[in-house]
Amino acid sequence: MALGGRWTADQAPAVEAAAARLAAAGRGAALAVDMAGIERLDTLGAWVLERTRAEIEAAGGRLAYLGAAPEHRTLLGEVAARGAEPAPARPGLGPVMGALDGVGRATVRAGRECVEGIAVLGEVIAACGRVLARPGSFRGTALVNQIEQVALNGAPIIVLISFLVGGIVAQQGIFQLQRFGAQTFVVNLIGLLILRELGVLLTSIMVAGRSGSAITAEIGSMRMREEVDALRVMGLDPIEILIVPRVLALMIGLPMLTLIGDLAALTGGGLTAMLYGGLTLDQFLARLQAAVGVHHILVGLIKAPFMALIIGVIATVEGFAVEGSAESLGRHVTASVVKSIFMVIVLDGLFAVFFAAIDF
Structure with missing residues (x-):
């Protein structure tokens, strides 16, 4: 058979029709195709020809290209070399073994991400x-x-969220403690809960959702535009140029935001205690000073840099894992936020156990 004309994307219907006739003629037979008459061949045409050759060989036939121009032969070779391999067939598994297989694959994937x-x-x-x-x-x-x-x-968003959460915790605490005539102890509740746990946890979650996702998106966009590779070509270290300033900024900024969030949450809790609990400002401050100490503030501030480091590392890993598509970027940004929030909560629990063990 002899091929001619333009095998390009703008001639896709004609190319597909010619390829179908070629596949029908070569099924179960040896076929020689003369490509000397092809005026122009682009990636689509080369892919269709390579697909047709694979179909003929799968049906027991053979296909040989003759008279192809050097550039056409090179393009066909590149398309053949980069052809997608079919996924290996997985054996049929029952529901129990299928579930175990999924758990095993997820465990291996989590281990690889931990190593990364x-x-x-x-x-x-x-x-x-x-x-x-x-x-x-x-x-x-x-x-x-x-x-x-x-x-x-x-x-601003940290102050707003912390203020509202502090007020909500104080309100619910007052409603429950009023049953026992102990609404003044709500000051102890919000003071210890916010300074030791809730303040740094809320701030870290907000930073993970806001700054962690931004870092992943920035690094991922640079990967898609090959800017990271350009830095390496220029002899610059992407980690030193891109990552170190961001991680250090997180480790410096998160303790600052934690302290600001603690103050906002205590303000919201204090206003709620005065409105719903009948406490005066002097009573609230006196009770707060008696309930909490400097070490309670330090507990939250000590956690903050470690949580910032975890957020920065996860955001970096997910950013460098982005491939060349918008779908990949969105998937890794989402994974960055989810993993960061999960690890922040896990780390907070580990710190809580540690500080309880040393009675701090």
Whole structure:
């Protein structure tokens, strides 16, 4: 058979029709195809020809291309080399074995992600060591800009959410404690709960959803536009240029936001206690001073940098995992937020057990 004309995307219907006739003629037979008459061949035409060849060979026939121009032969070779391999067939599993298979695959995937996170953490620490050895190479402007993005721009939403949550906790606590005539103990409740646990946890979750997702989206977009590869070509370390300022900004900004959020939550709880519990401002402050100490404030502030580091590492891992599609970017941004929130809660629980064990 002889092929001619333009095998290009704008001729797709004619190309598909010719390929169908070619596949029908070559089924179960040896077929030689003369490509000397093809005027132009693009990726679509080469892919259709390669698909047709695979169909003929699957049906027991053979197909050979003759007289192809060098550029056409090169394109056909590239398409054949990059052809998608079929997924390996999975054996039929029952419902129980299927569930166990899913759990096993998820466990292996989680283990790989944990290893990747540890590797990125090691690279960040190594980059910080290089920055300490050569302070002149550090871009302080980038750090200040990231602190502005994380802390300054994020402060209003943190204050609002913390204020509302503090008021809600105080209101529910008063309603329950009024049954026992102990509504004044709501000050102890909101003071300890907010300073030790709720303040830093709410702030970390908000930062994970706001700044962590932004870091993943930024790094992922750079990956899609090959800007990360461009940095490597120029001899620059992407970890030192892109990641270190962002991680340091998170570790500096999250404790600041935690302290601001604690103050906002205590303010909301205090106003609610005065409105619903009948407490005066002097009574609230006196009770708060008697209920909490400096070590309660330190408990929340000590957790903050570690939670910031976890958020930064997860955001970085997911950002570098983005591939060349918008779907991949959205999937990894979502994964970054979900994993960060999960790990923040896990880390908070570990810290709670640790501080309870040392009676701090």
